Amino acid sequence: MKGTPALAERMGKILTSGTLQVALDADRLRRQGVDVVDLGAGEPDFPTPVHVKAAAIAGIESNFTKYTPAAGIAELKQAVCDRYQQDYGVRYDTSEVIVTAGGKQAIFNAMEVLLNPGDEAVTHTPCWPSIPEQVKLAGAKPVLVHAHAEDGFEVAADAIIGALTPRTKVIILNTPCNPTGALISEEALAAIGEEAARRGIWILVDLCYERLIYDKVPHNVCRILSERARDLAVMAGSASKAYAMTGWRCGWAIGPAPVIAACGVLQSHSTSNVCSITQRAALAALTGPQAPVKEMLEEYRVRRDRLHEWLSQDPRLTCRKPGGAFYLFLNVVGALEATGIRTSAEFARTLLDDARLALTPGEAFEAPGFIRISYATSMDRLREGATRLLEFVRRRERTAVATGA
Numbered sequence: 432m433k434g435t436p437a438l439a440e441r442m443g444k445i446l447t448s449g450t451l452q453v454a455l456d457a458d459r460l461r462r463q464g465v466d467v468v469d470l471g472a473g474e475p476d477f478p479t480p481v482h483v484k485a486a487a488i489a490g491i492e493s494n495f496t497k498y499t500p501a502a503g504i505a506e507l508k509q510a511v512c513d514r515y516q517q518d519y520g521v522r523y524d525t526s527e528v529i530v531t532a533g534g535k536q537a538i539f540n541a542m543e544v545l546l547n548p549g550d551e552a553v554t555h556t557p558c559w560p561s562i563p564e565q566v567k568l569a570g571a572k573p574v575l576v577h578a579h580a581e582d583g584f585e586v587a588a589d590a591i592i593g594a595l596t597p598r599t600k601v602i603i604l605n606t607p608c609n610p611t612g613a614l615i616s617e618e619a620l621a622a623i624g625e626e627a628a629r630r631g632i633w634i635l636v637d638l639c640y641e642r643l644i645y646d647k648v649p650h651n652v653c654r655i656l657s658e659r660a661r662d663l664a665v666m667a668g669s670a671s672k673a674y675a676m677t678g679w680r681c682g683w684a685i686g687p688a689p690v691i692a693a694c695g696v697l698q699s700h701s702t703s704n705v706c707s708i709t710q711r712a713a714l715a716a717l718t719g720p721q722a723p724v725k726e727m728l729e730e731y732r733v734r735r736d737r738l739h740e741w742l743s744q745d746p747r748l749t750c751r752k753p754g755g756a757f758y759l760f761l762n763v764v765g766a767l768e769a770t771g772i773r774t775s776a777e778f779a780r781t782l783l784d785d786a787r788l789a790l791t792p793g794e795a796f797e798a799p800g801f802i803r804i805s806y807a808t809s810m811d812r813l814r815e816g817a818t819r820l821l822e823f824v825r826r827r828e829r830t831a832v833a834t835g836a
């Protein structure tokens with residue numbers, strides 16, 4: 432017996448998703464009957480809008496339950512084009528759209544299709560955990576450009592451009608950013624788009640939180656990129672956050688037809704089509720009334736402001752109000768010093784064990800010293816979570832002082 436053969440080498444290079452791990456840990460405790468406050472995963476607590484659910488039910492009842500084209504049904508691809516034309520004034524054809532299992536698969540496909548082993552992909556941190564891991568899965572090297580809390584985590588064009596080398600194949604941007612909620616300015620985007628076009632570098636933009644921007648600020652990513660670098664820009668979007676449809680798994684990529692066609696080939700050999708029922712639901716979401724998106728955004732705004740106000744009681748927990756998405760990205764360096772806890776990862780672990788509060792540590796986003804709090808949950812749970820966090824810091828501080836730690 433030779434024993435079990437090793438797994439593929441690529442599996443030794445990547446870690447499990449830090450965001451999904453927190454959800455898993457919280458779920459394990461919940462199933463044990465523990466009253467855990469879960470402000471970990473970024474997942475709207477709102478139900479999927481009624482008309483979207485009705486479209487899915489009608490899909491089942493009319494037996495719309497077979498394979499669809501791997502890249503998605505024509506009506507849904509057209510609905511994506513129409514939505515972007517209406518919202519951002521850009522014109523795309525259905526040959527430039529693919530329907531994917533969430534924004535995650537749209538980004539994954541694009542990386543597989545665009546990156547070769549040895550290529551570099553420049554992106555910014557703090558970043559969503561799957562971005563560097565997907566770059567590594569494609570055999571390429573993530574090059575991380577740091578955005579800073581002092582600048583509101585705004586991504587500077589010169590920092591991105593300064594990181595480009597002859598090996599750079601793709602620039603990956605995320606705006607509004609998960610986990611910081613920061614928006615990339617239109618000026619920075621234009622400068623990055625122009626430089627990418629000059630050098631012939633792909634741009635991949637994660638726009639999953641695009642519909643969740645609180646203030647009326649100029650942020651027309653699609654128009655800027657389609658004007659400056661149309662042949663090079665791939666944009667990933669999602670129904671998950673805007674329409675409270677995380678579990679349905681529906682996203683899309685919009686980009687140059689040859690890239691989208693290649694994503695379709697890849698998908699035809701991996702997952703095939705997104706669930707037919709989900710596609711009917713997403714069609715209703717994109718073409719139906721958009722009022723629910725606005726209503727949810729307004730509720731997120733109230734939650735953001737309240738949570739920020741509550742946490743501001745402790746000067747060791749600092750953050751700015753984010754411009755988009757539904758996360759507070761809290762600097763906990765002061766709290767670590769006060770409590771004697773060494774890292775934000777340990778802070779999050781202890782918080783879950785001691786206070787039954789699930790938050791995602793900055794380490795998951797390449798940003799140690801921070802904690803991400805998702806406020807896509809009810810005001811009551813947020814209040815309870817904030818109380819547990821504030822009490823935890825005070826309690827641990829007293830213990831640290833008493834033991835001289």
Ligand code: GLU
Nearest residue numbers: 448450451471472473609
């Ligand atoms: N995107 C959400 C988050 O950041 C869901 C988990 C994931 O897919 O990473 O929490």
